[in-house]
Amino acid sequence: RSVAERYGFVEIRTPIVEKTALFTRTIGAATAIVEKEMYTFADQSEESLTLRPEGTAPVVRAYVESEAAQHDPIAKYYYLGPMFRRERPQKGRYRQFHQFGVESLGALHPYADVEAIALLLSFLGDVGLTRLRLEINSLGCTTCRPGYLQMLSRMVAKVGAELCADCRRRATQNPLRLFDCKNPDCQKVLAELPTITEYLCNPCRNHFAAVTHGLDSVAISYVHNPRIARGLDYYVRTAFEVIAEGLGAQNAIGGGGRYDGLVKHLGGPDVPGIGFAVGLERVMLLCQERAAAMKKTRTFVAAIGEAARAQVLTWIERWRRGGCAVEWDIDGRSLKSQMRRADKIGAAKVIIIGDEELKTGKAIVRDMLTKTQHAVPFDDLPSTVQS
């Protein structure tokens, strides 16, 4: 909440249940979510309702119904809450999961895309997650995408026999969805197909260039992945995903993009939109994994004697500020009890420094796994702590 509010977003809460048609009309009838993942049921008056599989369509519906655009041309909402998808459960993928998402309505400028991405990365940074990969792409618009899709259908017709039944069906109904296929044989064939990048019209090309330029100017690094298609049909132009190593197969921690045209499609004015959502369970899993990894690489410093402790105090502060997990024994107990403590906290290495080491300028570094030790010059200690 505090990160979203820093970026000027206000909270919105939409119902957990919506009319089914809201999702089929926006996410797209030929997407995995609508085809097989929605929890849909008829209520007592035979109206078809669905547990929300995502937050964008409900926010846009609420925005249109409340006629918010008449009061303020810019509306910036964030939301937190449960979403439901009937996927095969596995690590990081659940049938009820929680998203934190934002939707920024009314800004056409590429800087709105930059702002949304910056907010996403600020949030992830605030919860301690760095070393993530931002992948970004442009999916084109209603002017340039149809030509690309036609070409894609024609190419797929030629290689059709090598693809699974789902892909062959999608090639005619909704060719962009081909890229959602997880079948490794299909992926090999799909990797050979041309990407949308060469087909973008000039306005889309310029928009994408301005987004990437904006990201550069706020020091956000990214990779252009021309095969990001996203699993929802409402996207135009910018689409992005944040990928985290260490999460296994479900490594997309968040994703989003631009959806100009969606507000109009749901009966509202022609207002552009951009947003993202992150999976909070995946964020939590990753936090736990990173904490465990940190623990494993933790270094313990055993300082013997007052002079050694004074020296270690300055080093340890510098190393910790530099992002390393380092622990030591402030009270300076016996070496034996310090080694016992190092073992207890799961330290991977112990740096031992006493009067003798201060004289020679070399510390003893003990590898707690292999139980071997060697002398390391003081100047090389920072790299030992980092490794």
Ligand code: HAM
């Ligand atoms: P999405 O990529 O479908 O986008 O979902 C966003 C995030 O929700 C994913 O990156 C993932 O972390 C998490 N997620 C999705 N499915 C599951 C699941 N079964 N279990 C656990 N986590 C999951 C959207 O939902 C769009 N509405 C995002 C958006 C907002 N685009 C524009 N505005």
